[in-house]
Amino acid sequence: MxxxxxxxxxxxxxxxxxCLAELGxxxxxxxxxEARIARLNSGRMPIYEPGLSELVERNRAAGRLDFSADVAxxxxxxxxxxxAVGTPTAEDGTxxxxxxxxxxxxxxxxxxGPKIVVNKSTVPVETAGLVSAIIEETKAADFAVxxxxxxxxxxxxSAVADFMKPDRIIIGTSDARAxxxxxxxxxxxxxxxxVVDERTAELIKLAANAFLALKLSYINEIANICDQIGADxxxxxxxxxxxxxxxxxxxxxxxxFGGSCIPKDVRALCELAAAxxxxxxxxGAAIEVNREQVGRALARISDALHGLRDRHIALLGLAFxxxxxxxxxxxxxxxxxxxxxxxxxxxxHDPAAMERARALLGDRVEYAASWQDAVRSADAAVVAxxxxxxxxLDFAVMRERMRGRVxxxxxxxxxxxxxxxxxxxxxxxxxxxxxxxxxxDASLVKSETPRASP
Ligand code: NAI
Numbered sequence: 001m002x003x004x005x006x007x008x009x010x011x012x013x014x015x016x017x018x019c020l021a022e023l024g025x026x027x028x029x030x031x032x033x034e035a036r037i038a039r040l041n042s043g044r045m046p047i048y049e050p051g052l053s054e055l056v057e058r059n060r061a062a063g064r065l066d067f068s069a070d071v072a073x074x075x076x077x078x079x080x081x082x083x084a085v086g087t088p089t090a091e092d093g094t095x096x097x098x099x100x101x102x103x104x105x106x107x108x109x110x111x112x113g114p115k116i117v118v119n120k121s122t123v124p125v126e127t128a129g130l131v132s133a134i135i136e137e138t139k140a141a142d143f144a145v146x147x148x149x150x151x152x153x154x155x156x157x158s159a160v161a162d163f164m165k166p167d168r169i170i171i172g173t174s175d176a177r178a179x180x181x182x183x184x185x186x187x188x189x190x191x192x193x194x195v196v197d198e199r200t201a202e203l204i205k206l207a208a209n210a211f212l213a214l215k216l217s218y219i220n221e222i223a224n225i226c227d228q229i230g231a232d233x234x235x236x237x238x239x240x241x242x243x244x245x246x247x248x249x250x251x252x253x254x255x256x257f258g259g260s261c262i263p264k265d266v267r268a269l270c271e272l273a274a275a276x277x278x279x280x281x282x283x284g285a286a287i288e289v290n291r292e293q294v295g296r297a298l299a300r301i302s303d304a305l306h307g308l309r310d311r312h313i314a315l316l317g318l319a320f321x322x323x324x325x326x327x328x329x330x331x332x333x334x335x336x337x338x339x340x341x342x343x344x345x346x347x348x349h350d351p352a353a354m355e356r357a358r359a360l361l362g363d364r365v366e367y368a369a370s371w372q373d374a375v376r377s378a379d380a381a382v383v384a385x386x387x388x389x390x391x392x393l394d395f396a397v398m399r400e401r402m403r404g405r406v407x408x409x410x411x412x413x414x415x416x417x418x419x420x421x422x423x424x425x426x427x428x429x430x431x432x433x434x435x436x437x438x439x440x441d442a443s444l445v446k447s448e449t450p451r452a453s454p
Contacts, residue, residue, distance in 0.1 A: 001025055002185055005078035007103045009036060009067065011047055011159060011260075011326070012120055012152050013084030018052060019163040021059035023188045029067050030074035032102075037069040048325035048352040051160045075110040080181060083131070084120045084152070089264040093271040095124050104131040107145075108138030116178045117147045122205050122265055124272060128172065128198035148173035148182060149198045151205030156259070157323030168192045172201020206272070209265035210283055215250040216257045217289035223253035223430025224296060233430030234412055253429045254411045255331035255384060256293030258320035263290070263329045294331055297410050297429065298338045304406045304427045305379055309343035312403065314378035316371050317385025317411075319353035327356045332384035335410070340364050349374040351387055372397055379404035380427075386411035395422035 002025045006017040009031040017029040031037050036046045043060075045053045059065035068074035075081060085099035100121055107117055117135065119128060132147045139145070149172030154162035169191050171182045179195055186193060196204070223233040233253045241248030257263060266283055273280035302308045320330035327333050330353075339346050347366040350357060354367055368374035371390065375381050375398055383390045391413050398407075399422075407419050408427040419426035 002080055002181075003078050004028070004080045004082065005030060005075050006082045006084055007031075007071065007075075007106065008083065008085035008099070008121070009033075009040065009046070010084065010086060011049065011156055012154065013082070014040075014047065014056070015049065015052060015154060015159045015163050016082055016084055016120060016152070018055045018059055018065060019160060020185070021062075021065035022055055022164075023185075025064065025185070027059075027065050028074045028078065029065070030071045031067075031069060032071065034069040037067045040067040048323075049156065049159050050323055055160060071106045072110040075107060076112055078115070079113070080116045080118060080185065081107055082118045082120050082150075086260075087121045087123055087264075088260075089267055093267045095122065095264065095268045097121075097123055097127060097130070100127060100131065101134055104134035105138045108135040109140055111135070111139045111141050111143055111145070114144040115146075116181050117145060118150045118178075118182065119147065120150055120152045122151060122209075122261065122268075123149075123202055124268065125199050125202045125206075127202060146173070146175040146178045147198070148175065148178045149201035150182065151201055153205075153208065156326050157321055164189060166191045168194055170201045170204050171195045172198040172204075174198070206265050206269040209262050210269045210286075212250050213257055213262050213266040213286045213290070214282065216252065216262075217286035219251040219253045220256060220293050220429070221289050226430035226432060227300075230432045231430075232432045236430075252412070254293075254386075255297055255335060255429075256290040258329040258331040258334070260320075260326060260328040263287075294334045294338055297335060297408070298342060300427050300429075301339070301380060301382065301406075301408050302342065304408065304425055305404070308339060311344045311379045312377050313339050313344045313346050314368070314371070314374040314376075314381040314402075315339070315346050315348045315365075316350075316374060316381060316383045316390050317387055318348055318350035318357040319385050319387075322385055322387040323352075325350075325352040325356050327353050327360060330357075330385075332410075333357055333360055335382070335384055336361055336365055347374045347376075347378065350385065351389055353385075372401065376401045377403045380406035380408055382408040382410055383413060384410050386413045395424070399423060 004020055004025050004027045006013045006029045009029040017027045021027040039046050083103045085103050087095040090096040128147045128149045135145050151170055169186050173179050174197055226233045237251045240246050241251055270280045270283045305311050315336050318327055318332050336346050347368050349368040349371050405424045407424045412428050416426040416431050
């Protein structure tokens with residue numbers, strides 16, 4: 001049993017704290033957000049993450065997990081301190097490490113014994129050294145402190161399972177004591193442990209997320225080609241993904257990547273490269289393709305509806321992916337904004353993210369209590385996030401309530417013929433043409449061509 005503190009009780013900190021408590025450790029999660037801690041202390045979750053609330057409740061009841069807004073008190077007598085605070089994009093595209101700096105200073109001021117500080121936030125290379133230096137400057141007493149890097153790879157929506165069954169655990173440290181402590185801490189997970197130096201660990205995280213961005217933009221580029229030539233990107237994914245060298249994972253054509261991690265991490269890696277005189281051209285292209293993807297979807301919708309002004313659109317899904325309420329850099333929210341800018345009227349629904357989306361979209365859209373409510377009088381229904389509940393839409397209800405007959409499957413969760421059989425025009429991403437292509441008819445080729453992003 002280890003005595004652990006986790007600084008930052010968001011998606012990563014809360015999951016880390018609850019899972020480490022589940023493994024039998026004593027964990028205090030601290031956060032500067034008093035409302036968040038009050039909520040946790042009253043048994044309510046500040047975020048939506050499947051399985052997390054049960055895990056938190058069980059470990060709180062067992063006395064292994066508690067929460068405190070008093071950061072200094074929470075750090076007292078803890079041997080291992082995880083930093084899991086946010087690192088958003090700074091104005092210059094790098095990662096803003098101000099919260100990491102503040103966490104390091106809090107550790108220094110509260111120092112009451114030897115500590116192993118473990119950075120789980122996604123950070124620029126050399127942040128372990130920065131955290132060490134800040135603790136050294138601020139420390140209240142002279143105890144040995146070692147700072148390790150332990151990047152996190154969990155995915156929102158399956159965060160608990162990802163933490164408990166990781167593909168690998170990266171431990172970045174050159175300190176034998178820290179390595180031994182972390183190996184022991186993670187032993188119950190029976191996962192592959194890769195020990196590297198701190199800088200390499202920090203770079204592994206950025207390189208991993210950037211690679212996922214490449215895969216996503218790559219398949220979106222292929223989808224755009226499919227739209228032009230009348231091929232089906234989903235069959236292409238099966239065709240190329242069954243090659244063991246390629247694999248199907250993260251080859252998902254759609255609206256593009258969003259969320260709080262991949263976009264900012266790929267930007268940060270570009271900036272890191274630039275700071276060292278390297279132009280990261282492949283990464284830049286992935287960002288560029290992604291930036292255009294919402295505009296391309298908008299053009300497809302506009303084509304299908306012969307314009308967007310005053311069209312009624314039911315937008316199903318706002319979270320950046322299913323099973324989360326996170327709307328940070330959500331492409332679905334971006335699509336809502338683009339539809340509004342094009343003059344459409346938008347009614348939205350999401351099973352979990354309505355509250356958070358309201359902070360971004362305000363009263364510019366209407367909020368529906370259910371998808372059935374959202375599609376009322378709509379000219380088109382757009383599936384923007386692939387929540388399970390949108391995978392089985394009741395087309396009899398759609399026919400009865402909608403004014404138009406267009407289904408835009410922006411996450412490719414339906415088969416085109418299935419939607420056509422229900423009497424709707426299907427618009428997917430890279431699913432070939434809606435009509436069989438008559439190659440002799442040049443005007444058809446032109447009218448079916450998705451426009452470039454606005
Ligand atoms: P979040 O925004 O959900 O949570 C961060 C928490 O830290 C907030 O509750 C905030 O109030 C708190 N905080 C900020 N400054 C603090 C301080 N000085 N002392 C105590 N608490 C403080 O962020 P999230 O999503 O959990 O991300 C945390 C880090 O993990 C980021 O670097 C992110 O890039 C990385 N990451 C995130 C993943 C995700 O799926 N969300 C996955 C893997 C890594």
